[in-house]
Amino acid sequence: MKLSPSLLSADFGNLRAEAKQVEPLADYFHIDVMDGHFVDNLTIGPPVVNSFRRGLEKPFDIHLMIDYPIHYAPRFEVQSTDIITFHIESKDEPFRTIEEIRGLGCKIGISLRPVTPIAAVFPYLDLVDLVLVMSVDPGFGGQKFMPAAVKRIAQLWEEIGDRPVTISVDGGINAANVGMVVTAGAELIVAGSAIFKQPDRIAAVHALIAAANQTQ
Numbered sequence: 247m248k249l250s251p252s253l254l255s256a257d258f259g260n261l262r263a264e265a266k267q268v269e270p271l272a273d274y275f276h277i278d279v280m281d282g283h284f285v286d287n288l289t290i291g292p293p294v295v296n297s298f299r300r301g302l303e304k305p306f307d308i309h310l311m312i313d314y315p316i317h318y319a320p321r322f323e324v325q326s327t328d329i330i331t332f333h334i335e336s337k338d339e340p341f342r343t344i345e346e347i348r349g350l351g352c353k354i355g356i357s358l359r360p361v362t363p364i365a366a367v368f369p370y371l372d373l374v375d376l377v378l379v380m381s382v383d384p385g386f387g388g389q390k391f392m393p394a395a396v397k398r399i400a401q402l403w404e405e406i407g408d409r410p411v412t413i414s415v416d417g418g419i420n421a422a423n424v425g426m427v428v429t430a431g432a433e434l435i436v437a438g439s440a441i442f443k444q445p446d447r448i449a450a451v452h453a454l455i456a457a458a459n460q461t462q
């Protein structure tokens with residue numbers, strides 16, 4: 247299991263310090279970019295993401311919840327270990343989007359809303375490094391985990407087979423449900439409020455990791 251703390255639930259006025267606090271236990275930093283069109287929320291964009299990276303070492307896992315990923319993805323200063331994930335429901339054509347993001351030299355992920363059939367991502371499995379399965383409707387942190395995600399992850403895991411594609415899961419993950427998604431095949435776990443809304447964040451991360459490992 248790998249962990250990608252979602253900074254959406256952190257203090258946006260203090261992003262770097264918030265990230266630093268959990269960095270020793272994190273594999274990535276999950277950064278939610280929203281445009282107010284694809285989802286009904288606005289967050290941060292390239293200028294903030296690019297500048298808050300200074301002083302951080304772990305790679306960025308950038309989740310684009312925006313209508314036009316091809317237009318905005320090149321504005322993120324990415325490294326080869328970073329991931330940029332776009333949504334299959336965005337307005338850009340997925341094969342072209344994959345080609346454009348691949349050209350930036352980072353890893354590439356494809357994500358889908360809970361209402362989108364899981365088979366919608368199957369045609370892209372030879373072209374991406376990661377599939378991000380949403381277990382809440384994208385847009386806000388702190389929502390309740392949708393249990394239907396477990397079966398979707400298991401179906402995706404079957405379909406991936408031997409391909410070098412990581413399954414990630416995002417939305418409502420906590421110590422009570424992380425075991426189910428890991429057992430189903432998720433490897434990169436995104437968690438926001440289960441970490442940043444807790445009084446002791448380090449203890450919260452340890453609890454998540456322990457709960458995930460119990461099932462392995």
Ligand code: DX5
Pocket residue numbers: 252253254255276278309382383384385386387388389416417418419436437438439440
């Ligand atoms: C929701 C975002 C998630 C969110 C997860 O649209 O994509 O990354 O921050 O937050 P929690 O873990 O609180 O559901």
Ligand code: ZN
Pocket residue numbers: 252276277278309416436
């Ligand atoms: Zn996210």
